[in-house]
Amino acid sequence: MAAYAVYSAAFSATVRYRLTLQAEVDGEPKSGSGVIEVTYSKNNDPISQAQFSIDVRGEAVILDLGPRGTLFALLKADTDSRSGPEFMVLRAFNFPGGALPSPVASGLQQVRHLSGKRELALTSLPLLVRFRDPNDPKTVERVDPLDLETGFGAGVKLVHADLEIVSAGIWPFNRIGVTGEPITTGIETRLSWLPQYYDLKFDGQRYETISSQARFANSLSSGAFKSGI
Secondary structure, three states, X not given: OHHHHHHHHHHEEEEEEEEEEEEEEOOEEEEEEEEEEEEEEEOOOOOOOOOEEEEEEEEOEEEEOHHHOEEEEOOOOOOOHHHOHHHHHHHHXXXXXXXXXXXXXXXXXXXXXXXXXXEOOHHXXXXXXXXXXXXXXXHEEEOEOOEOHHHHOOOEEEEEXXXXXXXXOOOOHHHHOOOOOOOOOOHHHOOOOHHHHOOOOOOOOOOOOOOOOOHHHHOOOHHHOEEOO
């Protein structure tokens, strides 16, 4: 365990952050947040061409809009490939191109020293979705962060998003929630069917295919809502 801790300190960097979304529904404020963990590790495999690997632990951020429904910010990039959970934090803190700098050792050192809070452009958020029927995964729909009214009705808008670095704790105790800001859990209380879709797409198919009648649902599985926990 001690040897692994030394190895991790030398060749990886873990950051936890709280993503907070704020909306207005008929002028009334609504807010939702979640803590997500990202670990960047230097790849020491001489065969692999990848310089580093990434591990994400957490769940989609939930923004409850009351009778209008629920907005989910997924663990998945939108059309902007740098809007996923692993790169969003790097972009928020102005890493060039929203990527881990080279050499990797220098990039990991910078990640270890991240602190504070940053406002996020709404267009740089991860994929946002809603369900027309929360009990039916096939009814999932993409939501435009600049146009919540189309999915949730008039008077609903997303007004602010920010990302704040929180304590990642000390390994291995942070893996069991003893130290560090706890990673947010409990999404199954909203989507009780989610565990059934670990190896299925939301349209019920095993693989993604352009022939699916529910093309967007076919592009998603539970990994976009929950990872590593």
